Amino acid sequence: MSSAHVRPISVDQHPVTRHQYIVPTPSIDALMQKVKRLVRMHTPGAVIFAYPRFGKTYGIRYVKNALQGEYPGVVCLSCGTEAKKKPSEDGFFTTLLEATGHLGALTGSITRKRRRLIERISELVDASGYNWFVIFADEAQRLEVMEYEWLRDVHDCLERKGIRMITLLVGQPQLLNQKTAFRQSNHTQIILRFMIAEMRFDGLADPDSLATCLQGYDDAIHPPSTPWTYTRFFYPQAYDNGFRLVDEALALWDAFLRAHNSARINVQMEIPMQYFAHAVEIALETNMQLDRAGFKFTPEMWDEAVAESLFVEALRELHLGMPSN
Template identity: 30%
Template sequence: MERPNIIVGTHPIEMGHYLMPTKEVLRLMEGIFKIVNNRIPGMIVYGRPRLGKSSAVKFAIDYLPNQLGVSLPLLIVNTKFYKSPTEIKFYSDMLADFKFPFSNKRDPSELRRQIVSFMLEKAEKSTQRRIILVMDEAHRLTEHHYNWLMDIYNDLDKERISLSVISVGQEELLNRRTFFLKEKKAQIIGRFMTHEHRFCGLRSLDDIRFVLKCYDSAEISPYPTDSDWSYSRYFFTEAYDKGTRLEHDAKVLYELFSEVRKEHGVSAEFEIPMEYFAFTVENAMKIYGAHGDRCDWISRNQWKQALKLSGYIESEIYMALANEGADS
């Protein structure tokens, strides 16, 4: 088959606009399926920064219809930080994230009614009378925010609409739940925090091999869509057609990540955020592949250069410094 003619700079690898599953994403998918299928009102998904939590939740929910047999409306809110949060700011930000037509209302009750009506319409169209709300950067949510969410939940419940809230954030989100437990805020825990999922990065050779195999697969990463051209085949066509795969370099990458961590004194548990791993793979394909140096394949040294360009080690150093500051 003739190699696709794709304008340089427009491939998903070059634009960074793609979602790639990991073993952790599949584990998350199972957890979210249980939450939604059993109409459980909420769960928290937490982990260190740059693991790809938000993208993973979106990926998992996009595949829910295949598991449930029906499509469900999904709404995503990016929680904003305010020194003094108010109902008006919270509700207005939600409507903005929903791409709701401009509203000049400044009464909190009216804004909440608009949100509930919008959700009600979405849920009724789904035939299941259910809706999923993802609160991103949820470690910014305060007790006030959760109480306002509870009002929305209760309003929908009166209309017999099931709302599942998935709060996605950094590890402070778990600390927030611990605080609510100490303060006996059972109404918040019971609605939105009964289930938890600690989201992890790539922690083993098998994790790395699994992701690289996805870059090799035309079923998982085809471009153009519905073609037989996986990402690795497009950028290294001759090598791919001869049987070479990114999957075969899993051990090389595992060793390189381990080496650079040791070189820079990173002693934390081995865990590679998906964002930096993806940057490494993208760098290797863009620099040494069909739109770059046109190498036959990626050497060990080239992989190391691609890793260094990803920003991974700088991120690990800053994380270590931040943790030291928090502990002191």
């Protein structure tokens, strides 16, 4: 191997190997545009929903970074939502304070925590140069009515201070059922503040979608400010001979389609981002020792990567909740 093909870092330090990277997808791009529009319109809240492992959390990280790129200094908070036996006001405000980075999140009474939260958000927003901020609540289908009421109090208090709070509820399709239940029980104050818009986060539904994602591996660079794209890092000799992952889109789609058909489940194929990314990672790492000028992935290599991603097993678990043809 020539010196031009010697990797600048070890394989175990690469973001793909560490699973610490984001590549754009059509769904992420569409979500990003919708969220930006919500921000421009100052829409107070929206529901972002998808089936498990479709890449919601992954997509939100990308959107959050994009927002901070377009609005330098803007406040974007994110917090998880834990399963619990019953709502805890103390736990609720602790979680929100932790999301703001407040050092006193674990101490004090509920009243003090509530006051600290308002003060902390006000400080962050004032320093940002904007009069609004965004908060992402992950796994939001776990939130209960009382927690929405506490969140509404925060929303209203900040609004009186001239601060617009844009809440994006990220979760599974049960969120839509909750919205319907709130409508039927006359909790319109919750819907109007937090659920007025709806956005579905889709999986990858055609070869073009895969091509967009694979192009991300061809374009992304690590280490920064070097010529080492992700694809080149794993296959430097093939890359110098013109090999690009984007050209593998149809072959990878066909591998997922073969796996989908083998499962004998009557649902339209839609590949969750989790399993797409895992299949690509497996293919890159498993076959990298075969790198040479004329390297190409074979159908068998893609079949093995898709199988090891556990796509079929996940499909069988998910199909009851997915739309039929």
